[in-house]
Amino acid sequence: MCGIVGYIGSRKIDTVLLKALSRLEYRGYDSAGLATVNQGTLSILKEPGKLTRLVMRVKENPVAGTLGIGHTRWATHGEPSERNAHPHSDCTNTVAIVHNGIIENHDTLKSHLIREGHKFTSDTDTEVLAHLIERFHVIQGCGLEESVRRTIGEIKGSYAFCVVSSREENVFIAARNGSPLVVGLGNGENFVASDAPAIVDFTRNAVFLEDYQMAVVSRDEVKITSNAGERIREKVVRIDWDAKDVSKEGFEHFMLKEIEEQPAVIDRLFRMRFENGGEPKLFDVLRFDVSQLKKVERVVIQACGTSWHAALTGKFFFESLSGIPAEVDVSSEFRYRKLIPQKKELLLSITQSGETIDTLMGLRHAKQSGFKALSICNVLGSTVTRESDAVIYTHAGPEIGVASTKAYTAQLGVLFALSLWWARERGSVNEGTYRRLADEFRELPDKMRKIISAKDRVLEIAEKYFQARDFLFLARGINYPNAHEGALKIKEIAYIHATGHPAGEMKHGPIALIDENMPVVAIMPESSVYEKMVSNIQEVKARSGKLIVVTTEGNTAIERLADDVIYIPETSEFLSPFLSVLPLQYLAYYVATLRGTDVDQPRNLAKSVTVE
Numbered sequence: 001m002c003g004i005v006g007y008i009g010s011r012k013i014d015t016v017l018l019k020a021l022s023r024l025e026y027r028g029y030d031s032a033g034l035a036t037v038n039q040g041t042l043s044i045l046k047e048p049g050k051l052t053r054l055v056m057r058v059k060e061n062p063v064a065g066t067l068g069i070g071h072t073r074w075a076t077h078g079e080p081s082e083r084n085a086h087p088h089s090d091c092t093n094t095v096a097i098v099h100n101g102i103i104e105n106h107d108t109l110k111s112h113l114i115r116e117g118h119k120f121t122s123d124t125d126t127e128v129l130a131h132l133i134e135r136f137h138v139i140q141g142c143g144l145e146e147s148v149r150r151t152i153g154e155i156k157g158s159y160a161f162c163v164v165s166s167r168e169e170n171v172f173i174a175a176r177n178g179s180p181l182v183v184g185l186g187n188g189e190n191f192v193a194s195d196a197p198a199i200v201d202f203t204r205n206a207v208f209l210e211d212y213q214m215a216v217v218s219r220d221e222v223k224i225t226s227n228a229g230e231r232i233r234e235k236v237v238r239i240d241w242d243a244k245d246v247s248k249e250g251f252e253h254f255m256l257k258e259i260e261e262q263p264a265v266i267d268r269l270f271r272m273r274f275e276n277g278g279e280p281k282l283f284d285v286l287r288f289d290v291s292q293l294k295k296v297e298r299v300v301i302q303a304c305g306t307s308w309h310a311a312l313t314g315k316f317f318f319e320s321l322s323g324i325p326a327e328v329d330v331s332s333e334f335r336y337r338k339l340i341p342q343k344k345e346l347l348l349s350i351t352q353s354g355e356t357i358d359t360l361m362g363l364r365h366a367k368q369s370g371f372k373a374l375s376i377c378n379v380l381g382s383t384v385t386r387e388s389d390a391v392i393y394t395h396a397g398p399e400i401g402v403a404s405t406k407a408y409t410a411q412l413g414v415l416f417a418l419s420l421w422w423a424r425e426r427g428s429v430n431e432g433t434y435r436r437l438a439d440e441f442r443e444l445p446d447k448m449r450k451i452i453s454a455k456d457r458v459l460e461i462a463e464k465y466f467q468a469r470d471f472l473f474l475a476r477g478i479n480y481p482n483a484h485e486g487a488l489k490i491k492e493i494a495y496i497h498a499t500g501h502p503a504g505e506m507k508h509g510p511i512a513l514i515d516e517n518m519p520v521v522a523i524m525p526e527s528s529v530y531e532k533m534v535s536n537i538q539e540v541k542a543r544s545g546k547l548i549v550v551t552t553e554g555n556t557a558i559e560r561l562a563d564d565v566i567y568i569p570e571t572s573e574f575l576s577p578f579l580s581v582l583p584l585q586y587l588a589y590y591v592a593t594l595r596g597t598d599v600d601q602p603r604n605l606a607k608s609v610t611v612e
């Protein structure tokens with residue numbers, strides 16, 4: 001999704017804007033640009049393609065000044081090209097704007113503006129904003145702040161934007177409705193960005209703008225107001241991670257770094273959610289009485305992509321550990337369903353970013369239907385967390401790779417902690433079982449480290465199969481969601497068609513795909529459904545499929561059947577998904593690198609999907 005940055009202060013303007021933009025590259029984009037104001041002159045530079053092209057352009061055309069905005073664009077209206085790249089300007093080259101979101105009534109507005117004599121130079125919806133501001137600011141002579149307010153009054157749709165004007169060199173304006181914006185507070189300087197990674201090189205004090213709010217940003221002051229102009233007291237939060245968390249730190253890719261951060265993430269979750277020097281703290285935000293949560297009789301879970309896979313595993317935890325029935329839906333379907341809430345039912349939304357539009361709309365839909373809403377989220381202050389009645393953060397640190405890895409196991413960790421909390425409260429597990437499972441959770445990081453140290457085995461397997469046309473992933477029971485997750489990882493970063501199936505479904509169709517060219521990954525650690533899995537993979541073997549088996553250490557018997565085996569340490573069946581997913585993440589990673597794809601920013605994908 002598009003990335004926005006804005007800066008006012010005494011740093012070198014091109015350095016700060018380009019650095020901030022580079023921190024937003026992970027969101028996915030296909031062009032980039034910046035605008036600066038210097039001694040009454042507005043300069044705009046933009047380039048299609050990667051940020052490195054803009055960096056070259058700036059080198060050839062140095063910019064100066066103390067005020068500027070920048071953008072990475074993920075094309076929606078109009079192809080990725082220089083003319084469609086942001087910033088966009090008005091007819092007089094006085095204002096420049098960078099925007100994320102969609103202006104729904106841009107066609108109507110554009111027709112009016114053209115009749116008024118404005119000349120458009122791009123195919124974007126954003127350009128109408130520049131001409132509307134021009135109408136109020138340049139033609140009618142209003143100040144920039146007032147012009148932005150009037151412009152907001154004319155538009156429909158979602159937006160986060162930053163605007164500069166060559167007539168007002170001491171200020172820039174930011175506004176949001178539906179797309180995230182964070183204001184970074186500095187000393188004699190201030191920042192705005194779509195996401196915190198863009199500001200943590202400079203400051204960790206931040207204000208997250210709410211919908212229908214504007215920020216009037218000067219060097220020494222940030223004034224937050226409603227769109228109507230009422231002053232709002234800002235809530236300053238301290239971002240609890242720093243620049244090294246958004247750097248590769250010697251790893252070739254963020255994805256690899258993030259796979260290998262998983263032991264630390266699970267260790268942190270254990271200390272926060274199980275130990276915490278006494279009574280563990282589970283909820284970070286709880287805007288209703290905890291007794292209502294204890295009495296919940298049904299959980300409805302909604303999420304997208306990898307978070308949906310975590311939700312599917314969560315259903316197993318809730319039903320088998322807590323004794324609470326659960327249903328799971330993908331948010332893009334859930335948000336359009338007729339909901340029939342029962343008493344004592346809870347909505348659970350799971351989202352790494354907290355900005356996924358379908359998940360957000362699903363949350364709003366459920367709240368309107370009377371649900372209480374709990375969310376599991378990784379990003380502090382994100383929209384989903386602000387609109388939920390209760391929040392548990394995953395505390396996985398910033399996840400930069402588009403492919404979700406550590407956020408996934410952190411989601412599983414929180415779901416496990418929540419289900420055990422419920423189980424204990426409702427008496428569905430005794431203290432002995434609680435302790436045993438908590439102790440097994442504590443051992444996960446070391447077991448993950450063991451898998452990480454054996455990653456070369458996965459590389460060897462990747463070298464055998466990286467040219468395959470398709471992959472199948474099979475599993476049963478609590479590991480079945482990982483079959484979907486393994487397939488999604490291969491699809492999104494290696495661009496290989498892959499599907500995940502409950503192994504028992506094979507004979508209902510997918511088995512027809514098996515031949516000697518089809519690699520089949522069977523996820524089958526020691527479990528209550530292990531023997532069933534053996535029967536299913538016999539069927540694959542009988543049809544000459546290539547079998548890659550992920551199983552528990554010591555299960556050497558499987559080598560008679562499998563072409564390749566990846567061993568994971570023994571753990572309780574409930575916790576086996578935490579371990580069985582690591583080889584799948586590595587497999588996708590190695591297959592992708594062998595195929596030479598862009599692992600961290602795969603084509604056509606954005607880290608957080610904020611448009612429908």
Ligand code: M6R
Pocket residue numbers: 304305306307308350351352353354355356359402403404405488492607608609
């Ligand atoms: O931020 P969210 O967890 O709401 O994102 C949901 C999906 O877009 C996300 O998990 C996506 O599927 C990942 N690219 C998967 O690796």
